[in-house]
Amino acid sequence: MTGWVEKLDAVAHSRGSLVCVGLDPDPERMAVSGVAEFNRAIIDATSDLVCAYKPQLAFYEALGIGGLRALEQTVSHIRDVAPDAVLVGDCKRGDIGSTAAAYARAMFDVWDFDTVTLHPYLGIESVEPFTERADRGAIIVCRTSNPGAAELQDLRLTGGDGEGTLYEHTARLASEWNTRGNVGIVVGATYPGEMAKLRDQHPDMPFLIPGVGAQGGDVEAATRAGVNAKGRGVMISSSRGIIYASEEAATFDAAARQATLTLRDQINEALK
């Protein structure tokens, strides 16, 4: 049974792409009115250029049950046209015991994601129901790209295991929790110095890197800081920069393809 980490390595190699397209459908910006139709067009325009797709659950939940039906159709379409792409459920869940087990059933058995983003705050019990599935896994939120991230993540720890900052400790915990080789971390593109340090401390864990494009992270710096020794092991994620590259019905899919190509080439250029 191949896990998502091996799948990512294989597709990044075969497609020559580290781009993850974030599917965050917002009816106020979509060039066509149906979420499933919009996503289908974006997927069809980009499926040969990416290593992963990342639907953000919030945007589907905000549209109620109709939005969740569109999520179902979106996942199914990705499985049809891009079966080798990693399917990341960006849900940032974090709960314990029977609740965490229920979320794992939702994200894997109902929605069929390969891996999902999780909060670390409740400890290993909130992660294990996801990582005990050898063919699935989890990506722990470690260092995010927003200004307010520092309020908790940059806190300095003292004593025992807790040297350095909270986000470094979170990365260490994620690494300890990674006994089955199916755990990654989220590291925002806006902090390439911190990312390079984390890569140094964790040579093998995959990084999900949001924050390029609309959030202003430097693609070249993030790429060089984030990749592993093979020049892979990252998913560099852009959502709005790709899916809203044009908001015109006649051009949005072609514009999404062009934006994906540009990002892919920028990343690959940085690795030369």
Add this chain to the structure above:
Amino acid sequence: MTGWVEKLDAVAHSRGSLVCVGLDPDPERMAVSGVAEFNRAIIDATSDLVCAYKPQLAFYEALGIGGLRALEQTVSHIRDVAPDAVLVGDCKRGDIGSTAAAYARAMFDVWDFDTVTLHPYLGIESVEPFTERADRGAIIVCRTSNPGAAELQDLRLTGGDGEGTLYEHTARLASEWNTRGNVGIVVGATYPGEMAKLRDQHPDMPFLIPGVGAQGGDVEAATRAGVNAKGRGVMISSSRGIIYASEEAATFDAAARQATLTLRDQINEALK
């Protein structure tokens, strides 16, 4: 416009109850087969005895779109038969910017919760889209009742604002974020000493207290440690101990009522 904190104070006073019933439907344990029917029976059996209901989103999501339809019916039934009860969406979300805004639309406009549980890890930007709604609000996960909670929450901080433990810092941040009087914190019942200290530091913030019943917290100790100066300001939450008090179709609703009465009286006894 009355916020959920005022609503909680009013219902706790009028009903003489600090009990919150957690609605965590698990088809393997439910005494009847439909989630909406099960919840309806539990609600009808307990609506005069509680200050709040707390559906845990994971259990509905785990059942796919059918589960979410049952959530819709459950919320609507609570609004009908217990309009004065606080409706807590236990979702533990935590994301930023346009994503946090989308989650707030989902939890308030789609599902109609009064307040929701949130993770603190991404800072104020992940909370503000919820708290900027004067009639709604948020409850920040601070100190949970599981053994693994200590991995992050008990970390000791050093320097500047960050004295004490991470969970104390989280409580301070929640208090800072509480500029509109609609923020509470989650504090597990299994740590009454820590709860008393948090109440001392934060005399006015409401506490959502899980961890009695199935999780083993001492009701009397938690009640005395958690209440505010008026003897209210807490929601003491029990899920499995109430909704699965009996797993027989003939008796589960009466057993749920009896378990709720017992918990209510235990709490009120502790306050004498």
